[in-house]
Amino acid sequence: MLEKVLRVNALYDFYQPLLTPKQQEYLNLYYLNDFSLGEIAERNQVTRQAVYDNLKRAESALEAFEEKLGLFRKYKVRLSLISKMRDLADHLNSEESKQLDSFIDELENLD
């Protein structure tokens, strides 16, 4: 379950703007703010089943976006490359090291 929560959270980081406002709201409450299905249902005056179905659809949408665009997969590869470049920067002279680190900072800030 933890693995599932972490994955939904990660995909949500990348694809949140592509979800409907309702999908965003339910995922936010359930995965980020730890509301129960029952609490979300009560808050929205819908059935627990409706909340459950909406969450499942939102999760499927996130996985479909990831399958099509692969943003999370590419992000993980970039993370690993960035870490290798940081190691390399540590072994350069101070001027070159500073330069490379500043480029890596900019790369990191894009994600």
Next chain:
Amino acid sequence: MLEKVLRVNALYDFYQPLLTPKQQEYLNLYYLNDFSLGEIAERNQVTRQAVYDNLKRAESALEAFEEKLGLFRKYKVRLSLISKMRDLADHLNSEESKQLDSFIDELENLD
């Protein structure tokens, strides 16, 4: 017009999988294969106006995806960083230069 064609092409590279099959087909024919509106209309047995409307909607969809995810914008920033890192690599000793270049190659291949 050339600027428009280049932008649609670039956005299409990033967001093609999110478009409907019909949107993909029309954009492909019009922007990548230089078909006229009339030729696409004849081929699909629809009116020229229908093709035009579909193309406009597809272009709007591409701009909306870019506004939400900014993949093309980020790509351009990465391109410029990659070019600066290549310049830096040229000034390192051969072992370090080779290492940095191989990391940059992997970064480039992600886009």
